Amino acid sequence: MNTRHDVRVGHLPVDVRASLRFFAFYLSNGTIDVDLLDGIDYRPALFQFGSPLEQVFAIYCNVLQVDAHGRVLNEGDAQYRAAQWIRAHCDRSYRVEPPFQAWETELHGP
Incomplete structure (x- = not known):
């Protein structure tokens, strides 16, 4: 049985x-994690080409984690990890801690 087709679509x-x-x-407003990205205008680096924005x-x-009722559980964590990638993309001296795991940066889709 192919379980992929058993998933309810909604x-x-x-x-x-x-x-x-x-x-x-x-x-887009330039206010993702203002403490981590203070003084960095990351928008030109992300919006000029699609790939950096796609990665973010x-x-x-x-x-992002969601419970069985569809409630978001860790919005701040998801924003922070994205902000860390943005910071590393704009500031090559910045080191992401903890380093990204492969599942965090994986691009899904065709």
Whole structure:
């Protein structure tokens, strides 16, 4: 039996959609984790080409945890890990701690 077809398809839970919306707002507004990214205008480095922005969203979505009721459990952690990648992308001397694990940076899809 192929379990891939057994999964019920539906909309993302409201809490997840809200979390993604706020993440996109903060990201485009230049206010993702203002403590970690203070003084770094990362937007030109991310928005000029799609790949860096794609990686930021992949990290955010890979780290984001949702409970059985569709409630987001760790929005701050997901934002922080994405902010760490942004900081390392813009500041080559910055070292991400703890280092990213492969599952955090994996790009899914075709």
